[in-house]
Amino acid sequence: MSLSDATTRLDLRRRQERQHRWLRIGGIAVAALALAAVAYLVWFSPVFAAREITVTGNKLLSKTDVVAAAQVVPGTPMARLDVDAIADRVAGLPAVARVTVSRDWPDRLTLAITERTAHLSIPAGAGYLIADESGVVFQAVPDQPSGLVRVVADPSNQGVLADVGAVFSALSDQQRAQVNRLEAPSRDGIVLRMRDGAKVIWGSADESSLKSQVLARLLPLGGDIFDVSAPAFPARR
Template sequence: MVRPTPPHQPRLGWDPDSEDPQRHEPHEDGAFDDADHNGFDDTGDNDPVRVRVNDESKVSRVDTGQLQETPLPGGRFSSWRQRRKAAKAESSENDTEQDPDDPDTVVAFPRSSHRRRRRKRLLALLTALLLAALFVGIVFFSPLFATRSIDVEGARLTDPQNVEQALQRFEGVPLTRISKEEVRAAVGDVPQVKSVDVVLEPPHTITVQLHERVGVATVQEGQDMILVDSQGQQLASYGEGDRPDVPMIEGGRDVLSTNKFAAISEVLAALPASVLTQLDSASAPSESSVELTFVDGRKAIWGDSSDSELKAQVLAALASDEETAGGSEYDVSAPLHPTIK
């Protein structure tokens, strides 16, 4: 089967330069010559095909008012893409209309949320640092917490003025800049003080509680009697008529550095106050033999410094009991088997 050649294409073997161009020109009514109605020469081998051409009168025009808008294809993404394209087209038109050298045509991009958050964090950090510096300045350097009062308690052997003088350098200093260790170190130079409790009471007070050394004996130095503790620390000086109620150790101040004094002081430190205040003197013929003398003349043979606590309890019981209080000598060198003369 031979397919016909469409009317808008020339037939095979046809040379447009060899024929009369007017032959194929349409007439005023839009029709061709009879020989051209089929688009082929009658002398051709192919079967003729007749083509009917509609004139303009048979073409109906479309009423544009009856047209309906075709919905956008696809879902939300397609709609977003169409709107995006329309926005870009409108933006490009605006850019072409404006002068690129005009500063009003420059579009400022909005700041990102990350930069805003970073700026807020930086502002918050600077505010916190400023408040911290203000707090430190008020608490540590302002006179708001300055020391104005120093209270000394527990001073018997110690002159309170000596302690206050030792702590004078803390006056006017804020309590927040004073440590308890510094106060203890300052009071530690006072010879009568063994330990110190410090209480910092805002806003302006330092309270110092003294724990003084305990005097256990006196030694004679010229006309004065010097009170010493069990370690030989000199606590106070008295006149001969003002001697405290503690025994006297012969040998003067030089005896404080001997082993005899160490043995005697260990015995005296173990005695209760009820016995210690009744003693007149203490001596040590040797390091293993300590003797005590009461004010009324009674004596106590102590022996060495072993079992001092038990010996002290036995001697206190013998010296206070009515049946044994009349004895002249108490031997507690063997505390489980004491003897009385």
């Protein structure tokens, strides 16, 4: 092989390597431009913007109330919506027990609501406050609802209502069905009035789970007054 041929082949190889290098650079540039275009479409353009909000599971709340609480600006790109923050805002509505926020591409946001279930009614002024099993008040109504356990307590005392909720939550379904009224003149003086006329002295909300278990053993023994305020030393008569 002559020196001229070797030089020619070396030049050819170098040109091919430069061509391959430029092709790689071009491919990378095209890929980068494609990614930039996708990022723009998803994060900034109106193509994937929120145009519709669907609300499910709401009965007490109107869609207008839920959407207002969500504070979603129409036209905001879906990818830029903070679904956790939206869920926190909607969960701040008293009637909302749980909420799930999901993106339904390309342009719909779905808010799945689970509302609180009414268990307790508290007389307040000319009407009644409605609370769930935990004592969380979420509605006000003018008339006494049927099927709810009536709570005799200061409706403005949040601590007492929370304690009443803790007591009620600790009861079994069978025990709840037997309760006619809950009286809470103070946080340490909670009393259950049963449908058969029996009285259960509960005391404070402390150790409510244990008190519920003790009460389950006492009730079948019969009696008019059951005292589980000190669950280690229960009494009945």
